[in-house]
Amino acid sequence: MSVQWYPGHMTVARRETAKTMAACDVVIEVLDARMPEASSNPVITELRLACQRPCVKVLNKADLADPRITKSWLEQYNHMANVSAVAISCTHPGQAAKVPTLCQPLAPHRNSPTKPLRMFITGIPNVGKSTLMNMLLKRRLAKVGDQPAVTRVQQRHSLSNNMTLIDSPGLLWPKIEDPNVGLLLATIYAISAKVVVDEEIAEFLATILLARYPALLGTRYGVTSEELDGAGVLDTIAIKRGCLKKGKGGELDREKAAKILLTDYRHGKLGRSSLEIPCE
Numbered sequence: 001m002s003v004q005w006y007p008g009h010m011t012v013a014r015r016e017t018a019k020t021m022a023a024c025d026v027v028i029e030v031l032d033a034r035m036p037e038a039s040s041n042p043v044i045t046e047l048r049l050a051c052q053r054p055c056v057k058v059l060n061k062a063d064l065a066d067p068r069i070t071k072s073w074l075e076q077y078n079h080m081a082n083v084s085a086v087a088i089s090c091t092h093p094g095q096a097a098k099v100p101t102l103c104q105p106l107a108p109h110r111n112s113p114t115k116p117l118r119m120f121i122t123g124i125p126n127v128g129k130s131t132l133m134n135m136l137l138k139r140r141l142a143k144v145g146d147q148p149a150v151t152r153v154q155q156r157h158s159l160s161n162n163m164t165l166i167d168s169p170g171l172l173w174p175k176i177e178d179p180n181v182g183l184l185l186a187t188i189y190a191i192s193a194k195v196v197v198d199e200e201i202a203e204f205l206a207t208i209l210l211a212r213y214p215a216l217l218g219t220r221y222g223v224t225s226e227e228l229d230g231a232g233v234l235d236t237i238a239i240k241r242g243c244l245k246k247g248k249g250g251e252l253d254r255e256k257a258a259k260i261l262l263t264d265y266r267h268g269k270l271g272r273s274s275l276e277i278p279c280e
């Protein structure tokens with residue numbers, strides 16, 4: 001599934017990102033800890049390297065990811081030049097504060113009211129950029145929500161006399177060529193539901209979970225080791241949850257089962273899992 005979802009506001013956001021990148025000191029790239037590479041926008045990396053800006057990679061939603069795999073990702077990222085990486089969960093008060101602490105040493109010359117540290121929060125849609133900003137400011141200044149494209153314009157705020165923060169709209173790249181990346185991004189709802197089919201995404205997700213975390217599927221839906229593929233997992237969910245098409249003689253409603261699996265996964269109801277592992 002190659003994906004083309006690039007609403008008008010993202011063209012503007014791409015231009016604004018380039019401008020803000022040039023006028024910031026540290027880039028805070030918010031990623032989804034369950035898939036840090038798939039959720040890293042190559043356009044943002046390209047702009048950042050062109051502007052030679054240091055970066056803090058924030059593996060957010062770490063409460064939903066497999067902690068062992070998150071640790072491996074951090075080791076890999078912390079070896080990169082000009083990059084610090086941290087895993088946080090914005091659902092845990094206090095963890096967000098690690099981010100500015102990591103930003104400061106990357107631009108030590110910016111540390112005064114006349115030369116404040118300018119931190120630019122960027123990343124793909126729905127990874128928690130605005131939530132992170134709200135947590136740092138300890139106020140609900142930006143609207144947040146579990147769907148892509150909630151933030152439409154940049155917002156700049158002072159974090160202290162010596163630090164400013166900019167939240168920005170989620171940015172994708174114009175054409176996601178790799179079908180796996182498209183499906184991964186659809187799984188975490190970084191791509192609008194209008195352009196993807198739930199059943200296809202859920203089958204893809206179920207296939208990965210079946211291979212890597214079968215016990216999670218077993219506990220929540222009673223899926224057994226006899227299930228051989230993602231389609232079978234959806235059938236089991238449909239049976240266990242009584243998802244039947246109306247007036248179709250008991251035919252399974254796989255679309256409804258797909259929605260159950262995706263909603264559960266997005267809300268962490270299955271337990272912690274990572275869909276990408278380093279050096280895959």
Ligand SMILES: Nc1nc2c(ncn2[C@@H]2O[C@H](COP(=O)(O)OP(=O)(O)OP(=O)(O)O)[C@@H](O)[C@H]2O)c(=O)[nH]1
Binds near residue numbers: 143
């Ligand atoms: N479980 C969990 N959920 C989180 C975390 N951080 C944010 N969320 C949720 O993720 C969803 C998206 O958060 P936002 O802050 O709106 O994401 P965003 O990156 O600003 O999204 P756009 O503005 O659409 O690009 C919301 O439902 C948040 O409550 C986290 O650390 N853990």
Ligand SMILES: [Mg+2]
Binds near residue numbers: 129130
């Ligand atoms: Mg936002």
